[in-house]
Structure formats: structure tokens, C-alpha cells
Amino acid sequence: MSAMLLTGRTRHPSQRRHSLQSHVRRHGRRDPGAPLRRNSGVPGAAGTARHTDWKAFLMFSLFERMVEPFPPRDLTTPPQGGLFRFVWFYAKPVWPLLVATAILTSLISIVEVSLFGFLGQIVDWFSGVSRETFMAENGLTLALMAAVVLVLLPGLVFLEGLVTFQGLAGNFPMRFRWMVHRWMLGHSMGFYQDEFAGRISTKLMQTALAVRETVMKSIDVFLYVVVYFTGIVVLVAAADWKLVLPFAAWVAIYALILWYFIPRLDRVSQSQADxxxxxxxxxxxxxANVATVKLFAHTRREADYAQRSMRGFLGTVYGQMRLVNLFYVSLYALNSLLLFAVGALSIWLWHGELVSVGAIAAAIGLVLRINGMSQWIMWEVSALFENIGTIRDGMSTFTLPHAITDRRTAPALVVDRGEIAFENVAFHYGRGDGVLQDFELTVRPGEKVGLVGRSGAGKSTILNLLLRFHDVESGRVLIDGQDIATVKQESLRSQIGMVTQDTSLLHRSIRDNILYGRPDAGEADLLRAIERAEAADFIAELPDIEGRSGLDAEVGERGVKLSGGQRQRIAIARVMLKDAPILLLDEATSALDSEVEAAIAGNLYRLMEGKTVIAVAHRLSTIAALDRLIVLDEGRIVDEGTHSELLDRGGLYAQLWTRQTGGFLLGDPDAGAASTIRAAE
Known part of the structure; x- marks a missing residue:
């Protein structure tokens, strides 16, 4: 059935491996992270297009490469202690481009203000120069100003666009996402058990854009305003210092308006982000849990549950928009007052022959420009503080320190024999008592041990502590005499293979999911693992909505397109491919039907050969043939021994066994264990 993995057609067993290998030779393997290539159908067309693009967008590419969006892998803890420190931590590496943006913004502002001065000069020329001599006297100045308008200003804007759009717009937020994503992957399992995955990912995407907008808008808005108004003061004062008074009064009142509204917008933005x-x-x-929603017919309930949060969000929007409306009206009234004041003062000064018509034209033009610009500033400031609220909300998640960390000098774990020891281990999930207390267990190299007990006895907790998903509160966990708290986490988990009851697959192809166990594995090893996991038949028949099939078919989010048994066989194939010296099985065959379980049992037992194994199962027949069974109750070992020894002693294990077999098996209670052993032989 291996051939069907890729072709989707049934073939004779003798053709299986040959067909699959020939397909591999023809099509090869695609890196899951590599982009799909599009074939134009014209030989050399792709190369020609790339050559043309290279020539056409050389300047764009130059600026696009100025910021490294994916910096090296060394991780630095995000800073705590304030918004500025957090934003600067991610903005500091791109400071040269930010400085360039600031300089270009300043130059553009200066040039734009100077154009109003030139406009006033032209008006004076019109009123005092004859038409016959106008071009002769002012032609050179007009040509220079034409060069400024047609060449210099567009050139500055284009250069600012290169820095902003090519250098920063894409790379800056991507760099933030990359750094934060790597940091978040280092959090413990406990962190993710307390958070919505969707909430974290949404915060990551939104905060990245908010950081970029906050930095760039701060430069764009505030620097532009400062330079622009400085230029206005200089230009207007050159005509008559009295004309500066309305502008100065406008700036003072505008600052008061900002002082009143901005803190309130800031507060409402924080609550809105939450x-x-x-x-x-x-x-x-x-x-993510739509199957549960439909199973319990709670579509309406979930809609109401979401609606309550939507109403809460909408309430914050209403509050924000009320402030924005008052902000807008206040600015409009202030701008109208400025226009009236400058107009009235200009007429009075002109009537007294203190200013020229050109100066009045320049002043009125600047007022109209300020009128539009102040409203632009209002919206930009509103958006700025909305972004600040988003950043603060993200900071509450992204600045949390890792609960489980590696020491800087931590060595890699070396597994020679595979001995596991729990020494005086206490762990309570932070509750103060319960779960494990003074727990002692030693698993000899190559020993196969089963953990048995009622739900909540601590079986899965033991596996999680061995994987260092949590740190013990006291005591030590050792592998070959090495305290797992002192070695690198990745080296620890690379030496352990695990199959769980709740098998979670990545939203990728079946090939990618199985190769997750050992990414550098060859096709032969991949196919062998699939065969041993009894997964070849169903993989061959799997299509997806994109037309892919077999190993290339995608499994959906968390493997939702597969049945529980199919997901578990994929997980078993993955751990078989990994072939780690320590094997953990947590209800590894619970989702398999009896026929598939019997077929796979032999391969599982062969996989266990030469490995240290700890298995957890509520279905006792699946672990009855192991070397030793550990019976747990309320976090303590209450009995241990082989299946037969435990039955003879008549303790908790015998009670559990009788409950499981009494309604289904007649006669010898060892029958279930015997059938499991026969399946493995």
C-alpha cells in the first residue's frame, strides 16, 4: 500500500516500494518552509522575469535589504519597566533608518513652508512689476523654484518613501514578530494552558504593527509639526512680528486641547485593546472547538458568549468616538478662530501699510494649510494612542519572563544507558499540596515500566516532569545521573519520543508531520516508519481541497481532517522515525480499534527494544506485559510488580483489572494480558 501514499491508486503489494521510490526519484522532497514555484510554461521565462525585475527594482531591493527581518537566534529578554524601553528595544536596531526618516521629514517640511514664502513673493511681484519685464527680472528665480517644486521636493518624498516603505514598513514589524515569536516559544506549557492561543497570536500581529506605527508616526507627526511651525514663525515674523501672535495663541490653545484629550484617549485605548x-x-x-459547540448544540450560546465581549468592545469604541468628536469640534472651532484672527489682523496691518499683499497671501495660505494639517494631526494622534494602548496590552504578555530556562553554560544531555530516577520529587502545580510529594522512582536502563492508577493519581504529571514541561518544586529528576534541570531543554526532549492520547498535528502535510520526528530522515526511513505504524493504507486515500493526496495532503488544524485513530498512527509513525532512546507512551493506542491495535502492537514492542519505556494506560491489557507496573494513588506509589504479582496481591491494581475485565471476559483474568503478549510475539 506504500505506492498509494503518493499515487492514490491501489497496486499489488509487490509494486508498493518500487512505485513509491520511483515517485520520490521523480518528484523529490519539498522543504515545508520553501515557497511553491510557479511554472510559466515558457523555457527561461522565469529567469528572464527575474533579470528584468532585478534591473527595474534595484533601488527598491537596496533599501529592502537595509534591515534584517530575521536576526540571529540568540534570545534577549524583552525589557520591563515602561512603554519607551519596550519600543526602543525593538526600534534600536533600525535607528539609522529612523534618523534618515527624521532628516528627510524635516527637509520636506522646510521646503513646503518656503513655498508659501515664495507664493507671497510672487503676489508682490504681480502687484509691483510690469508684465513686459516680469520674466526678464524674475525668470531665474522662477526656474529655481520650478526645480524645487518639480525635482527637489518629489525627490525628497521619493527618498523618504524608499526609507519608509521599502526599508521599514515591512521589515520593522516582521523583525518584531520574529523576535517575539521566538521568545514566546520558550514559555512553559503552564503559560499556554492559561492563555488563549488565538489571543496570543492576535496580540503578536497587532502589536508588531502598533510598534511600527508608534515609532514612525511619532517621527512623522511631531517632528513635522515642530519643524513646520518653526518655519511658519520665521516666515511670518519676517513680514511683521504681530502676525506671529495669532499663530502663537493657536499653538498654546492647541496644546491645551491635546493635554485634555490625549490622556483620556490613552485610557480608553488601553481598555479598548483589552x-x-x-x-x-x-x-x-x-x-477552535467547533466540534464541541455543535455536539452540544450550543451555537446560540456561543454566539451570545461572543456577543457579550463584542458589546464590551463596542462600548469602548463609543467612548473613544465621543472623545474624538469633541476633539474634532474643538479643533475646528480653534482653526476658524485662527483664520478670522489672521485675516482681521492682516487687513488692519495692510490698511496701515505695515505688510505687503504678498505677506498677507502667505499668511492666509499658511492658515489654510494649518487648518487641514491640524485635523490630520488629530486623527494621527488618535491612532497613535490607540496603537500605544495595543502595545501596552501586548507588553503584558510579551515581557513575561520564562518560567523554565536553561543556564547559559548548560550542557547537552548525553544518554548512554537510559536510566531514569525521580529523587524526593514534590510538585503541586503551585497549589501548595497534592499531586506528588516525596516521590521516588527509578527506571533501570532498557526497562519497560507501566504507570497505573485512577485519574488524577499523577501519571501524566510524572511524564510532564520528565519532559521538563514543568520544573519540580523540590527534589531532582535524573537521566543517566544528569539532573534534567541543568541540561539544555532541547537536548533533553530530543532524547525522548512520546505518543499521547490527545495527538495534536500541525496544519501541514502528512509528510511534514511525520518528518517532524526527524527532519533529516530519508525517504526510505520515512516509508518504513509509515509501514510499521500501519498507516500506509489510509494515507494513500487522503486528498485535500487543494488537490493534493497521499503524503502531500494537508491534515487541517490540529489534524482535524483525520480520525482519532489516524492521528494516533501518524503520531506513532513520527515517534518511530525519531527512534529516541527513551520512549513515553501516554494512552498511545487508546484511539485505535482492536484490529489496528493488534496489528501495530508487534511493531510497538519492537520499537521498545533497547529503549527505556514508561507507558501510561487506563486500558490495562495494553501494558500488562511490561517488565514492571507501578500503581499510583494520590501521587504515591502504593504497589509495584509484574501483572501476575499484582493480581496475586489483590490490591488496587487487581480491583482495576477486575472492573475492566469482569463484564467482558469469562474465566482466567490473565486472558487479556495473554492476548496482548500474543499480539506482540
Missing amino acids: ARAEMTGRVVDAY
């Missing part, structure tokens, strides 16, 4: 994150988390939670 409400948005909660709303997104609830919606994503419903989508």
Missing part, C-alpha cells in the same frame, strides 16, 4: 483581545480570544476559542 476588550479587543478578549473578543478575539472568545471568537477563536469557538472556532
